[in-house]
Amino acid sequence: MQEQKRIILYSLSTGIILMLFKFTAYLITHSNAILTDAVESIVNVIASGFAFYSIHLSSQPKDENHPYGHGKVEFFSVFLEGGLIFIAGLLIVGKAVYNIFFPEQISNLLEGMGMLAFTGLVNFALGTYMIKKGKSLYSLTIMADGKHLQVDSYSTLGLLVGLLLLYMTGVQQIDIVLSLGLGFYILFSGYKLLRKSVGGLMDESDFELINQVVQILEENRKDSWIDVHNLRVQRYGHELHIDCHMTLPNYFDLIKVHEEVSQVDALINKKVHIDTELFIHADPCLPACCHYCNMKNCPIRSEEKKVDIVWDAPLVMRNKKHFDV
Structure with a gap:
């Protein structure tokens, strides 16, 4: 968790420096498009600050009021970041529309473009690093912040191309068109983050993660694991909570059942590389399972085995045994 905090602090301090660069570029050029990029950098700083707080809070141990831990706060962090990006997009579009009727004279464009290019390179490098570290640390907050920085760098690149065209042609309206285009792009980026956060808060199925868990079970299944069904995966920050039903031979005693369940627990925690809490309901087998x-x-088989059933997500997520497969 200390590494996650350190990465977010890198993002926060870098964001403050780059924000100052972008606003300086706007002040010397009076370019509406550059102001667009500068306004978004304010969002970067605020979002990184809240991301640091959310990572700190999510690292707190479980307590009586939060029996599943504090990991859900990461989705609030993503929601805040998405909301701020969306609001920034609205302000940018509004400013661009205003300048259609009240244009500003642009100057010192090359100097402003140079400063902007520097910020774009730094954002792309930092964003790529954060996405890579976020995946290895299984931190949704770090990945979201990294993707936001990459989006910022892409918009900066598009902005530079447009400003170069403006410099070569002298057509001032290009500045407004660029600002409008970037504003709508930022609105869409904010919407996607909002959608992701709401899905997480409502425990929307993460099919990539479910497929990973099911594949692990399929590749390591034992003969005694007759079937697995009603599997559900919930993510709480850097932790997973998985519950499912597992059908075991009905002549196993309680000690043997506990051993089988513990083996599944150890397997998932070893292979998924995320701290995982499993709740496995053991079902006794029936003659229809044979x-x-x-x-x-x-000793109790009523018929010979006739079919091989491959476990996949659609099958394992169903809330019934595999009688009709």
């Missing part, structure tokens, strides 16, 4: 059961020398 036609796909792999147990050898079963």
Whole structure:
């Protein structure tokens, strides 16, 4: 968790410096498009500050009021960042429309473009680093902040191309068109982050993660794991909570059932590389399970095995045994 805080502090301090660069570029050029980029940098700074707080809070241990921990705060961080980006997009579009009727004279364009190019390179490098570290640390907050910085660098690149065209042609309206285009792009980026955060807060299924868990179970399944169904995965920041039903031979005693469940727990925690809490409901097998059961020398088998069933997400997520497969 200390590494996550350190990365966010890098982002926060860098964001403040780059914000000053961009506003300086706007003050010397009076370019509405450059102001667009500068306004978005304010969002970067505020979002990084809240991201630092959310990572600090999510690292706190579980307590009586938060039995599942504090990891959900990361989705609030993403929601705030998306909301700020969306508001910034609205302000940018509004300013561009205003300048259609009340244009400003642009000057010192080359100097402003140079400063802007520097900020774009720094944002892209830092954003790429944060996405890579966010994936390795399984931190949604760091990945969201990194993607935001990359989006900022892409918009800066597009802005530079447009400003170069403006410099070569002298057509002042290009500045307004650039600002409008970037404003709508920023609105869309904010919407995507808002959508992601709401999905996380409402425990929307993460099919990539579910597929990963199911693949691990399929590749390491034991004969005694007759089927797995009603599997659900919830993410709480840097932790996962998985619950499912597992069908085991009905002649296993309680000690044996506990051993099997513990093996699944250890397997998932080892392979997924995220701290995972599992709640496994053990179901006894029924005669209808025999036609796909792999147990050898079963003392209660009512019919021979006839089919092999491959576990995949659609099958394992269903809330019923695999009788009709």
